[in-house]
Amino acid sequence: MDFINHQLFIKDINVHIDPILPKKTAIITHGHADHARFGHDHVIATRQTIDIMKIRYGDKCAKKFTPLRYGQKYSIKNYDFTLHPAGHILGSAQVLIEKNNHRLVITGDYKVGKDETCKNFKLVKCDTLITEATFGLPIFQHPDPKDEIQKLIRSVKINKNNCHIVGAYALGKAQRVMNLLRQQKYNETIYIHGSLEKLCQYYSKEKINIGKFEKVSSKDKNFYEGKIIIAPPSALKDRWSRRFPNPIICMASGWMTVKQRAKQQGIELPLVISDHSDWNELLDTIKKSNAKNILITHGQEDALVYYCKKQNLISKPLSIQGRSDEEIE
Amino acid sequence: MKKFSYLLHNLILTPSRNTKIKLLQDYFKILDINRSYALSILSDQLSFQFIKASKLRELVYEQVDQHLFDYSYDYVGDLAETISLIWPTKKEGKSQNLSTLIENIKKIKKSEINIEFNKILNELSNNERWTLIKICTGGLRIGVSERLVKTALADLYNKSVNEIEEIWHGLEFPYENLFQWLKNETSKPKIDFKKLFHPMMLANPIDEEKDFKRLDANEFQAEYKWDGIRVQLMVSSKSVSLYSRTGDNISSAFPEIIETTKGDAVIDGELLVGRNFKPSGFNDLQQRLNRKKASKDLQNKFPVFIRAYDILFYKGKDLRKLSLFERRNYLEKFQKENKTNQIDLSSIINFSTWEELTKYKNNIHDDLNEGVMIKLKNSEYLPGRKKGYWYKWKKNPKLVDAILMYAQRGHGKRSSYYSDFTFGVWNESELVPIGKAYSGYTDKELLVLDKFIRNNTINKFGPVREVKKEIILEVAFDDVFPSTRHKSGVAMRFPRIHRIRWDKPVNEVLTISEFKKEFKLS
Numbered sequence: 001m002d003f004i005n006h007q008l009f010i011k012d013i014n015v016h017i018d019p020i021l022p023k024k025t026a027i028i029t030h031g032h033a034d035h036a037r038f039g040h041d042h043v044i045a046t047r048q049t050i051d052i053m054k055i056r057y058g059d060k061c062a063k064k065f066t067p068l069r070y071g072q073k074y075s076i077k078n079y080d081f082t083l084h085p086a087g088h089i090l091g092s093a094q095v096l097i098e099k100n101n102h103r104l105v106i107t108g109d110y111k112v113g114k115d116e117t118c119k120n121f122k123l124v125k126c127d128t129l130i131t132e133a134t135f136g137l138p139i140f141q142h143p144d145p146k147d148e149i150q151k152l153i154r155s156v157k158i159n160k161n162n163c164h165i166v167g168a169y170a171l172g173k174a175q176r177v178m179n180l181l182r183q184q185k186y187n188e189t190i191y192i193h194g195s196l197e198k199l200c201q202y203y204s205k206e207k208i209n210i211g212k213f214e215k216v217s218s219k220d221k222n223f224y225e226g227k228i229i230i231a232p233p234s235a236l237k238d239r240w241s242r243r244f245p246n247p248i249i250c251m252a253s254g255w256m257t258v259k260q261r262a263k264q265q266g267i268e269l270p271l272v273i274s275d276h277s278d279w280n281e282l283l284d285t286i287k288k289s290n291a292k293n294i295l296i297t298h299g300q301e302d303a304l305v306y307y308c309k310k311q312n313l314i315s316k317p318l319s320i321q322g323r324s325d326e327e328i329e
Numbered sequence: 330m331k332k333f334s335y336l337l338h339n340l341i342l343t344p345s346r347n348t349k350i351k352l353l354q355d356y357f358k359i360l361d362i363n364r365s366y367a368l369s370i371l372s373d374q375l376s377f378q379f380i381k382a383s384k385l386r387e388l389v390y391e392q393v394d395q396h397l398f399d400y401s402y403d404y405v406g407d408l409a410e411t412i413s414l415i416w417p418t419k420k421e422g423k424s425q426n427l428s429t430l431i432e433n434i435k436k437i438k439k440s441e442i443n444i445e446f447n448k449i450l451n452e453l454s455n456n457e458r459w460t461l462i463k464i465c466t467g468g469l470r471i472g473v474s475e476r477l478v479k480t481a482l483a484d485l486y487n488k489s490v491n492e493i494e495e496i497w498h499g500l501e502f503p504y505e506n507l508f509q510w511l512k513n514e515t516s517k518p519k520i521d522f523k524k525l526f527h528p529m530m531l532a533n534p535i536d537e538e539k540d541f542k543r544l545d546a547n548e549f550q551a552e553y554k555w556d557g558i559r560v561q562l563m564v565s566s567k568s569v570s571l572y573s574r575t576g577d578n579i580s581s582a583f584p585e586i587i588e589t590t591k592g593d594a595v596i597d598g599e600l601l602v603g604r605n606f607k608p609s610g611f612n613d614l615q616q617r618l619n620r621k622k623a624s625k626d627l628q629n630k631f632p633v634f635i636r637a638y639d640i641l642f643y644k645g646k647d648l649r650k651l652s653l654f655e656r657r658n659y660l661e662k663f664q665k666e667n668k669t670n671q672i673d674l675s676s677i678i679n680f681s682t683w684e685e686l687t688k689y690k691n692n693i694h695d696d697l698n699e700g701v702m703i704k705l706k707n708s709e710y711l712p713g714r715k716k717g718y719w720y721k722w723k724k725n726p727k728l729v730d731a732i733l734m735y736a737q738r739g740h741g742k743r744s745s746y747y748s749d750f751t752f753g754v755w756n757e758s759e760l761v762p763i764g765k766a767y768s769g770y771t772d773k774e775l776l777v778l779d780k781f782i783r784n785n786t787i788n789k790f791g792p793v794r795e796v797k798k799e800i801i802l803e804v805a806f807d808d809v810f811p812s813t814r815h816k817s818g819v820a821m822r823f824p825r826i827h828r829i830r831w832d833k834p835v836n837e838v839l840t841i842s843e844f845k846k847e848f849k850l851s
Contacts (some may be wrong), residue, residue, distance in 0.1 A: 017528040138393065139401045139414035256415060258343055258743045259459075260407055268342050307431075311392075 003099060006318040008106065008130070008297075010097075013076045017095055017106055027081065031171055044068060046083055048091025048206065057200050070119065080328035086110040087121030089172030089274050089311075090206060096124050103287065104128040106297075111248065111274065112281040113142070116183065117176045117208045120145050129291035130318070132277040133299035142254060142278040148271045149180040151249060155269055157227060159196065163224040163244045164269070167233040167251040170196050172275055174230050175203045177252050178210035180273070181228070189323065191216045191224065191230035193240070221245050237266070249300025254278070330453070331424040332356065333367055334460035341471040342700070347750055349473060352480035363427040365503035370464055371478045374502065377434055379442050380465045389446055403737075403792035406744025409462035413455050422452030476713070486511040492569055494712065498525045503534055526561060526576040527595065527641055527649075528712035532702060532719035540720065543682040548661065550653070550706050551678040551686055553698040554721055555636050556611050557601040558618065562672075564590045564633060571600075582620050585628055585671060586635060593644045596660070597710075598637035598675070606634060606673045607845035608697050611822065612810045614764040637664065638675040638702075641710055645768055652707040693724050696808050700724045726805035730830055733800040734760055736782045737793050739767055747794065750826065752802050753817070755840040756789070761817045763844065766804060769825030777829070801838060802829040809848050817841055819850060 003009050008017040016023045023041035029035055029045075037079075038057045043050065047067040054061060070072055070093065074081045078100065083093035088109040089248030093107040103126040110132065112121050135142075156164055168174040174196050181190065189212045190198060197215050204210060216229060224244050235241060236249055251267040254274030262270040277285065283305060286294055294308045294315040302318040308315030336356045353371075359365050369375040389398055389412050398415060405411040425433075430449070437445045450458055463469050465791035476490070479497065483490040488511060499520030501505050506518040517843040535541075559574040569587045570579045580587050583600070595728050602617060609631075613802040616631045617623060640660040642650055648656050657677075659676065664674055690701050700723035708718040739748035749767040753760040770778065781800060788795035805827040812820035818841070845851040 043514055086402065135400045138397050139411060141414070141419075153721055242441070258405055258744075259338070259410055260405065264745070266344060270342070277633060300400070303397050306396055306400070 002114065004041075004097070004104065008318075010079065015076060015079075018108065018318055020060055025076075026062075027095055027207055028097060028289065029106070032089070032090055032109070032169075035108065038062075044074060046070070046093050047090045048247060049093070051202065052091060052199070052278075055202055056171075058252065059200065078219070084124050085119040085122045086116060087112065087115055090118045090175070090203060092118060094122075094124060094255065096126065102127050104130070105291070106130045107285070108131055109134070109199050109276055110285075111277050112285065113145070113204075113215060115176060115275075117172070117179050117210075123288050125288075125290050128293040128295065129286060129289045130284065130295040131282065131304075132276065133282060133296045133301045134302045135274065136282060136296070136300040136302075136304040138279045138303070140254060140278045141280060142257070142274050143272050145176075145180055145273045146184060148185050148252075148273050149177070151269065152228070152271060153181070153184055155248065155250075156226065158230070159246075159248060161225050162246040162248045163227050163229060164250055165229045165231055165236060165244065165247045166271070167236045167249070167253075167267070168230055170232045171199050173208050173273070175200060176275065177230060177273065178213065179208060182209050182211045186228075187211065187212050188227070191227055191229040193229070193235050193285055195232055195235075195262055196230060218243075231266075268315055286311075286313070330427045330457050330460070331366075331431050332452075333370075333427045333603060334360075334457045335361065336367075337460050337469065337471055338456055340473050344474075345475070346821075347829060349477060350484065353473070354477060354485045357482060357485060364508075365505075366427050366431055366829070368478070368504055369502050371473060373467060373469070375431070375464060376467055377465055379437070379439050380434070382466050384442065385465060386410060388443060388450070389415065391443070391447070399791065404516060404745070406740040408486045409459050409466060412450075412462055413459035416428045416450055416458055417753055420451065420453040424454075424457070425452075431464075468669070486513075492517065496520050496529075497626055498528065521755060526563075527573045528576070529559060529561065529574055529597065530639075530710050530712060530719060531714040532704075532721040533714060533716055535703060535720040535722045537722075542725040544548055544683075546681060546683050546686070548706055548819070549703050551680060551689070552675045552702045552704070553678070553693070554700045554702050554723070555599040555601060555608065555675065556697060556699045557599040557614055559606070559634070560598060560635060562586070562590065562596040562598065562602045562637075563639075564596070565593050582623055583621060583631060587777060589669045589671045590667070591669070592663055593642075594640055594663050595636070595642040596637050596672070597639035597641060598635045598662070598672075600633055600635055602631045602633050604632055605670075606636075608636075610696055611808065634671045634673065635671055636675045639710065639785055649710040652709070656710065665825045690722060690724060698724075699807065721793055725811070726807060729754075729763075729804050729806070729844065729847075731803050731804050732760055732798050732835055732838055733765060733778075733796060733802055734762055734798065735793050736778070737797050741829060743767070743775070746775055748780045750778070750781070750802065752804060754844050756817075757840075759764075760798060761841055762815075763817045763819055764804065764806070764821040766824040766826050767803075769805065769827055770829075774826070776830055790837065800834060801833050803827040803830050809850065811850050819845065819848075 003012055012047055015025045017027045018029055018035040019026050020037060025159030026040040027044045028049055031049050038061045040062045042064045043062040044066045048101050048136060050065045064311055068083050069274055070083055070085055080098040082096045084096060086092040086094045086108050092108060094108055097104045105124050105126040110121055114120060164261050166177060168177050178190050184186050192215055200210060205257045222245055241247055248268050249266060250269040250271055252271040252273040254272060254276055255261050256272045292313060294313045296304050296317045305315050305317055334404050340349055368499040370690050402411045422720060453461060479493045480490045482494055483599055494517050509515040510517050561572040563570045569590045570578055571583055571586055573579050602613040605608045613631050617633060637660060639665060640656050641750060643659045643663060648659055664672060678689050700721060703720040703722060704720045711718060722809050731754055733750055734753045735751040736747040737749040738744060739746055751762050751765045753762040782794055785797040787797055804824050806821040806824040808822040810820050811818060
């Protein structure tokens with residue numbers, strides 16, 4: 001395991017995983033901005049992650065792209081790389097690195113639960129597991145997302161004169177919320193903030209069922225009564241959201257587990273829908289991976305490190321710059 | 330229980346006052362037996378004898394690893410929420426009535442509390458568990474004041490909220506007489522006002538710039554703001570009792586007052602420690618606070634008296650609708666008739682312009698008063714903090730620059746932010762902490778400090794982070810006392826962050842001996 005450092009850098013062959021600054025060779029786990037950045041020489045990732053990077057940063061955001069299918073091997077010297085589904089968002093991957101019979105897995109962001117918008121998480125056995133810990137506290141036990149989305153549907157039915165603005169990350173969460181609504185037979189057009197449009201179009205093109213959607217426009221104010229609007233969380237506090245009639249502010253996020261957090265952010269209808277593993281899923285993955293050495297990248301790492309040590313697993317936190325604490329999802 | 334916990338959940342997340350009122354009304358409209366319980370909970374009058382925060386911690390430690398719980402509590406910043414979320418059993422039983430549940434809990438014997446309460450927590454949903462624990466620990470903090478509950482009830486039944494306010498303190502669970510009157514089934518409940526604690530009239534801080542331009546100095550009188558505790562003294566031929574500002578009966582802690590007071594009145598004033606009506610400061614008073622009883626020895630060392638400034642009832646007559654000026658005459662009459670060594674009057678400062686009053690305020694150099702009170706001469710005695718009648722004008726706080734040493738996450742509305750700060754001054758080449766503050770900063774400053782702390786942690790002690798010694802805080806505080814409990818030997822009263830001193834280098838911060846000298850502690 002000593003071939004990779006705490007910045008997820010393999011010095012031997014000059015390869016980085018999810019680097020924050022432009023690098024020579026970067027393996028990218030998924031398209032979220034805290035993992036996929038602009039300006040690398042060579043990007044190795046799934047086809048969808050590369051597509052998403054191009055949508056967000058333009059076709060020239062890296063000099064060279066190498067798309068990998070899940071399970072397809074890519075070797076540099078005596079290092080063998082394969083990508084495996086992480087179940088986080090469309091195109092998300094775990095990175096398995098094999099060297100001299102040592103198997104090391106970097107999970108990236110992952111969730112174990114079912115999700116129709118991406119390939120579901122696959123457990124990869126390994127010797128060293130580098131896991132995320134966004135929700136690494138036992139208070140995080142995510143409920144069934146179907147029940148959460150039903151809360152939204154019920155509220156829309158009851159509050160006919162209000163519009164519901166759902167805060168959701170533009171990539172992944174927004175489309176998952178749309179897909180969950182469709183699964184629960186909500187068939188109305190869903191209105192979206194302009195910044196979501198290209199990504200929604202891409203998900204549709206990739207045959208993810210997000211149903212009919214339309215960009216919010218300057219229609220008559222009352223038009224949006226009874227409608228669902230999806231917007232990035234930053235837009236909730238913006239003037240943008242004030243144009244709508246009696247909006248009920250909702251947010252789809254794992255952080256919504258904690259009422260005090262919802263209250264702080266002015267969220268009236270919290271929806272606990274997460275694209276990260278909850279506490280039990282983190283523990284389960286650690287156990288089933290068979291790894292004896294656990295490293296924890298980002299999130300609430302203290303409790304997880306403590307837990308692993310108690311299980312006699314070698315464990316320590318890696319603090320990666322640019323990914324401190326709570327803003328990520 | 331399901332409905333009630335859903336109500337609390339919605340109340341905490343609803344920013345709009347009108348929506349809150351509507352939620353409350355919807356609840357009080359539908360339910361019959363449960364609404365009495367709801368009302369007692371919402372007005373913070375229900376509590377269980379055996380189940381307090383410490384018992385709940387004990388129960389949760391039986392279920393969950395203590396460290397994992399502590400990490401979680403540190404993150405969430407709310408005991409009820411942490412326990413409700415971390416509780417491992419998720420088999421919801423059938424939902425119980427709020428009233429049945431509470432009666433069942435009241436019946437639990439002390440010896441069986443762990444087993445029985447555990448069972449109850451097991452059968453509740455997360456949200457119900459949160460509600461129940463909130464009820465147990467008291468103080469819901471859901472952004473609903475007692476006043477708002479009364480307003481919701483008043484509006485629902487077309488009564489005025491002041492009418493409810495008037496009789497409120499005479500009502501008791503299950504409030505049958507209140508509900509019957511609200512529904513016009515009976516007349517307004519009869520309450521014996523003389524025996525009741527009367528909610529106190531409170532002051533608003535004065536805004537020097539705006540208010541002095543607006544207000545006519547001749548319509549006001551001023552008094553010193555004595556630094557003691559606010560009390561209400563109720564005396565009749567049959568009994569004497571003393572109440573704190575929140576309505577707690579504190580008679581047993583101050584026997585010298587109870588034994589000597591005579592007459593028939595309800596008096597409002599400040600309780601102070603001192604001999605011959607010479608107050609000796611808040612530090613001395615503190616020796617008498619938070620005790621159920623006071624020994625003879627303690628009474629001799631720290632004798633108390635009341636400095637009276639208002640009177641609500643005199644010989645059975647309700648004076649609250651009279652003007653302050655007229656009440657003052659009654660107060661002086663009462664004091665003349667019933668002279669004791671335990672009651673004197675707060676003297677009135679004469680002034681005719683605000684400039685003149687400013688001089689009085691700026692001349693306060695001791696720690697016996699916190700500033701001045703400014704009262705409208707023709708104000709009625711109105712409960713609560715009504716605007717436009719009474720103002721407080723605090724003297725300027727003391728200030729010291731200190732270095733930020735440790736930080737901890739806050740609770741309630743500041744949870745998740747590093748908002749509790751420990752700061753210190755030099756002792757040779759080391760820093761020694763002199764106090765801890767969790768208020769005073771602006772929202773912007775809090776964000777800056779929070780970020781600094783996250784990026785500059787050099788050590789973690791459980792939830793406490795030690796940070797690089799780079800930030801200087803200008804700390805404002807009301808007072809500072811010698812203390813044997815703190816390493817620094819000093820204890821501050823009400824320290825708060827005044828501002829961040831970006832301009833000052835850390836080596837210019839005082840040493841502890843300079844600090845003590847400056848504030849006359851050595």
